[in-house]
Amino acid sequence: MNWITNFVRPRINSMLGRRDIPENLWIKDPESGEMVFHKDLEENQYVIPSSGHHMKISAKERLRFFFDNGEYALLENPKVPLDPLKFRDEKRYTDRLKDAKSKTQLEDAILNATGSVEGLPVVATVQDFAFMGGSLGMAAGDAIVHGFETALNLKRPLVLFAASGGARMQEGILSLMQLPRTTVGVDRLKEAGLPYIVVLTNPTTGGVTASYAMLGDVHIAEPGALIGFAGPRVIEQTIREKLPEGFQRAEYLMEHGMVDMVVSRLELRSTIARLLKILLKAPMPVAPIEPEILPPARPALEARPGV
Structure with a gap:
């Protein structure tokens, strides 16, 4: 049976031109x-x-869709201790980090990049949910602060794409310390008069919504994004009541004043560029005025005798 399976069947398949079709x-x-x-x-x-x-899309895909011609320059993030608390649950924290790095080809959950959006120079900070649920630890916190500092030094606006399950429990109090640190970064950017736009993607929850993700000048949400501090199931179990339909979704939050607008990903780039031009008081493109076409003038009536 092994001879038939391992030798005869592959030879028949190759003779008939059969090819394996990728599952994705x-x-x-x-x-x-x-x-x-x-x-x-x-x-x-x-x-x-x-x-x-x-x-859901990766951080690198997000940057490619956002910047002009998909061109951008990645910033090197600061180096931090990998396992400050020597944490271990079912497996060691260092092993979880290795698995996440191998899976995503990222050093941590945050990417910073510089580029232009419709000609405007911008700094972008993107959170990748695929890296341990986009959780906020020391490395992610330092990377976000580095993004704010870069925007300050270059005098550019910052656009942050949030996607997170909250603080990273393997780093305990060191993770929670990133909430005030990133908040200080937001304050410094605003003191310099530089715009800060936040795009809330699916999902944005936990301590991230208690800090930098809800402190923007303008909050934009992608359609259907889950946004909140605690999850809907936890809230229902706590208050012992059924939550309204669509609770904590982007559209529900916009109706109740928690976000400014819900924008499709296909229109996100042009919307952000328009907002930045308004906030920076940059000249807006003026559509050419077409000359008005008037009907031909009627010939004057000749005076008739006796009139």
Whole structure:
């Protein structure tokens, strides 16, 4: 049986021209169950065309979609101790970090980059949920502060894309200390008169919403994003009441004044550029005025005899 399986069947398949099809060519829409070809989805910035559902994307993809021509320069993040508390649960914290780095090809959950958006120089800070749920630890906190300092030194606005489950429990109090540190970074940026725009993506929860993610000049949310401090299930168990439909979703929060606008990812870049031009008092492009076409003048009536 092994000889047939391992030798005869592969030879027959190769003779017939059979090829293995990758499993990730088609992606299922979580809302409708529709199958979407991955190339079409990538060209649409991972927004399902039929339902408008926004899929999670990596930090590098986010930067590529955001900056002009997808061109940007990554900033080197500060180095911090990997395991300050020597934490261990089911496995060592250092092993969890190694797994996350291998999976995402990132050093931690934050990427900082410089580039331009419709010609405006901007600093962007992006949180990647794939790296340990975008949790906020010492490395992420230092990276965010570094992003603010870079914006101050270059005198550029900062756009932050938040995606997080909250503080990183493996770093305990050292993780919670990043909340006031990042808040000071926000204050310094505002004192310098530089715009700070926050884009809340799915999900943005925990201590992140208790600090830098809710301190922007303008808060933009992607459609359907879960935004809040505690999760809906925890709140229901605490207050012992059923929460309203769509509670803590972007649209619900905009109706109740928690976010300024809900913007599709496809329109995010142009919307942010327009907001920055307003906040920086930059000249807005003026549409050319088309000359008004007047109807031809009627010939004057000749005076008739006796009139």
